[in-house]
Amino acid sequence: MNTGSAKKYLATVLAAVFFILAALLAGGCAPVEKAEVPLPTPADEKVDKTLPPSALEEVGNDRLARGRYHFAVDAYLAALSQNPGSKAVSRLRLNLARAYEGAGQRAMALDQLRAMPAQGGEPEALTKALLMRAGLERMLGQLNQSAATLRQLVRMPPRPLSEAEQRQVLDSLAATQTALGQYGMATGTLLELAGLEGMVTPSLQLHLAKVAGRASSGELEGQLGKPRPPMLNAILLLALARAQFREGRLDEALSTLGQVDGLVSDSNIGAEAKVLRQEIKQAKLVDPVAVGVLLPLSGPWAQTGREVLAAVELGLGIYESDGGKAPVLFIADSKGLPMEAGAAVDKLVDNHKVLAIIGPLGASPSLAAARQAQTRQVPLISLARIDGVARSGPYVFQDSLTPQRQVDGLLTEAMSLRGKKSFALLAPDNSYGRGFSGLLEKGVLARGGEVVRRVYYDPKATDFTQYVQALVKLPPGKYRPGAPDSPQPVIDFQALFIPDSPQAVAMAASQLRYFDVTGVLLMGTNLWHEARLLELAARDVQGAIMPGCFDPNANDPLVRKFVSEYQKALGRTPALLEAQGYDTARVLRHLISGNQPPRTRQAMQQALLGIKDLPGVCGPVTISPQRSFDQPVVIFTVDRAGFRPVHPQDRVEPEPAPAPALLEGGGPIVPPAGQAPPAGQ
Numbered sequence: 001m002n003t004g005s006a007k008k009y010l011a012t013v014l015a016a017v018f019f020i021l022a023a024l025l026a027g028g029c030a031p032v033e034k035a036e037v038p039l040p041t042p043a044d045e046k047v048d049k050t051l052p053p054s055a056l057e058e059v060g061n062d063r064l065a066r067g068r069y070h071f072a073v074d075a076y077l078a079a080l081s082q083n084p085g086s087k088a089v090s091r092l093r094l095n096l097a098r099a100y101e102g103a104g105q106r107a108m109a110l111d112q113l114r115a116m117p118a119q120g121g122e123p124e125a126l127t128k129a130l131l132m133r134a135g136l137e138r139m140l141g142q143l144n145q146s147a148a149t150l151r152q153l154v155r156m157p158p159r160p161l162s163e164a165e166q167r168q169v170l171d172s173l174a175a176t177q178t179a180l181g182q183y184g185m186a187t188g189t190l191l192e193l194a195g196l197e198g199m200v201t202p203s204l205q206l207h208l209a210k211v212a213g214r215a216s217s218g219e220l221e222g223q224l225g226k227p228r229p230p231m232l233n234a235i236l237l238l239a240l241a242r243a244q245f246r247e248g249r250l251d252e253a254l255s256t257l258g259q260v261d262g263l264v265s266d267s268n269i270g271a272e273a274k275v276l277r278q279e280i281k282q283a284k285l286v287d288p289v290a291v292g293v294l295l296p297l298s299g300p301w302a303q304t305g306r307e308v309l310a311a312v313e314l315g316l317g318i319y320e321s322d323g324g325k326a327p328v329l330f331i332a333d334s335k336g337l338p339m340e341a342g343a344a345v346d347k348l349v350d351n352h353k354v355l356a357i358i359g360p361l362g363a364s365p366s367l368a369a370a371r372q373a374q375t376r377q378v379p380l381i382s383l384a385r386i387d388g389v390a391r392s393g394p395y396v397f398q399d400s401l402t403p404q405r406q407v408d409g410l411l412t413e414a415m416s417l418r419g420k421k422s423f424a425l426l427a428p429d430n431s432y433g434r435g436f437s438g439l440l441e442k443g444v445l446a447r448g449g450e451v452v453r454r455v456y457y458d459p460k461a462t463d464f465t466q467y468v469q470a471l472v473k474l475p476p477g478k479y480r481p482g483a484p485d486s487p488q489p490v491i492d493f494q495a496l497f498i499p500d501s502p503q504a505v506a507m508a509a510s511q512l513r514y515f516d517v518t519g520v521l522l523m524g525t526n527l528w529h530e531a532r533l534l535e536l537a538a539r540d541v542q543g544a545i546m547p548g549c550f551d552p553n554a555n556d557p558l559v560r561k562f563v564s565e566y567q568k569a570l571g572r573t574p575a576l577l578e579a580q581g582y583d584t585a586r587v588l589r590h591l592i593s594g595n596q597p598p599r600t601r602q603a604m605q606q607a608l609l610g611i612k613d614l615p616g617v618c619g620p621v622t623i624s625p626q627r628s629f630d631q632p633v634v635i636f637t638v639d640r641a642g643f644r645p646v647h648p649q650d651r652v653e654p655e656p657a658p659a660p661a662l663l664e665g666g667g668p669i670v671p672p673a674g675q676a677p678p679a680g681q
Contacts, residue, residue: 090121184219212239292348315585338368409633506536
């Protein structure tokens with residue numbers, strides 16, 4: 001270093017020391033954190049490009065060892081710019097890649113490794129460069145390139161690999177092939193690794209079993225017939241039996257399992273073979289594409305049953321070509337009776353070997369069918385509108401907008417989003433009305449509100465006068481509401497819940513309007529969401545809210561497809577129950593037509609529990625651990641155009657009109673014709 005450079009370097013160091021002392025004085029006696037203080041780049045970190053490549057390489061190696069990655073890069077680039085020989089280039093590019101990686105620039109490091117000389121490089125550097133390259137390619141998500149690099153190392157290494165390097169390469173290659181879904185190739189790589197180690201360690205045995213268990217039968221058959229330790233052949237044969245089972249080759253799978261017996265005395269493999277043999281025997285009792293549907297196709301609910309059946313057929317794709325994998329549907333009639341429903345489950349299981357059952361409808365038939373399905377251990381997906389069907393057992397599922405879900409959705413809208421606190425009930429005196437009313441009252445109290453009035457009416461009533469009068473504390477009798485001497489309604493509630501059919505709601509709503517019961521949020525169950533309500537009482541239920549899961553007017557391709565196909569088949573727009581039947585059928589079709597369809601009823605039960613965010617016309621389908629279809633509840637309202645989902649602006653209360661100004665005698669101020677009233681009037 002010359003005299004001028006030394007003076008500059010001394011001045012730089014003194015400036016840095018002065019800076020540190022100033023910082024200490026500014027902090028008083030506070031403890032100083034042990035943090036590296038960035039110092040100006042010393043003059044000796046600059047690259048003297050006049051040095052020969054060997055000297056520059058030494059400078060770079062020294063800086064790399066000290067973690068001065070950016071400065072090491074400068075030195076290696078300067079050496080490469082002088083075009084040294086191939087061996088030097090291979091070393092320089094390897095270390096340059098290491099420096100780039102140390103600086104966090106993996107892509108640039110990979111570029112240097114790929115620019116290695118094709119011939120004449122130093123074998124040691126080329127070998128380490130390929131190992132590093134494969135690792136970087138995998139880190140950067142370039143799995144195919146990483147696999148190709150590792151295969152190159154296996155087949156044509158620049159120098160013979162040590163045993164440790166061979167294990168590293170083969171283990172990395174198997175992991176990369178597994179990540180790519182190349183299970184057959186990964187199995188071959190792991191077998192090569194096992195041959196290298198000369199023994200099957202427990203960890204390798206577990207790894208091989210997992211990977212081989214996902215390979216196809218064709219891939220595994222190509223690995224058999226070679227001299228190997230019995231343990232490896234047993235693992236391969238067990239994996240082959242699993243593949244044959246997945247592919248529906250049940251007799252071949254049983255034959256393959258016979259070869260496993262006696263091959264090894266390993267308890268784990270023997271136990272797994274025993275479990276698989278039981279699964280295969282169960283699968284022989286089931287048709288893997290057979291689905292049963294159990295609906296009331298005769299009796300008072302026959303029309304509803306036929307409408308839901310049409311939706312199920314569309315959801316299963318019965319009339320679509322699906323490469324031979326479309327489900328086959330077997331239909332049973334519950335007749336709306338519990339005993340018939342239970343017997344129909346047995347017929348579907350024994351005569352048609354169904355993999356799963358959809359239905360039935362109604363409380364009693366659904367509970368009877370659920371109990372029998374649990375006994376026969378066949379998955380059943382109930383469409384009943386009552387809570388608790390799925391509690392019949394682990395093989396029972398439920399796709400339904402249950403009363404509890406409806407009430408929860410209504411109260412979230414009314415109380416959490418609209419701030420309503422006081423409620424009244426006007427309900428039929430039957431199990432439906434009492435049940436919904438009890439749920440609503442419990443929910444209101446739990447959320448800090450109150451139910452101020454409860455009026456129950458005769459379910460067969462055709463005149464709601466007395467019930468509405470009792471609701472708003474009007475005396476009995478005939479009088480014209482609004483007349484000067486008529487009594488005034490007492491409206492001490494903000495929302496009114498009427499859990500009944502459109503016909504009853506229409507009669508009640510007209511009486512509410514007649515007796516001037518206005519400014520109240522009307523709330524109903526999903527029974528309200530029918531065209532019949534608009535035909536009978538569209539004017540009287542404007543702004544009312546009701547729960548649902550299905551909007552036939554939604555601008556969603558799946559919804560449009562379903563509605564269009566359903567209208568062509570039945571000449572009407574599908575409602576919620578049909579939409580739920582459609583979604584349930586689509587779930588089964590998705591599983592049966594998948595790459596690894598369930599072959600047993602137990603596998604179907606487990607597959608159903610794994611459904612998450614599957615697109616449906618009632619929203620994404622996720623099946624909860626409690627075996628219910630969790631789909632978002634949508635709150636609908638009524639406007640002049642009909643039903644639609646609630647919008648945020650629907651929750652804004654309109655500002656009350658200002659009271660008119662009065663003259664001294666009590667009359668309103670009326671401006672002359674053509675003149676605007678004073679501001680605020």
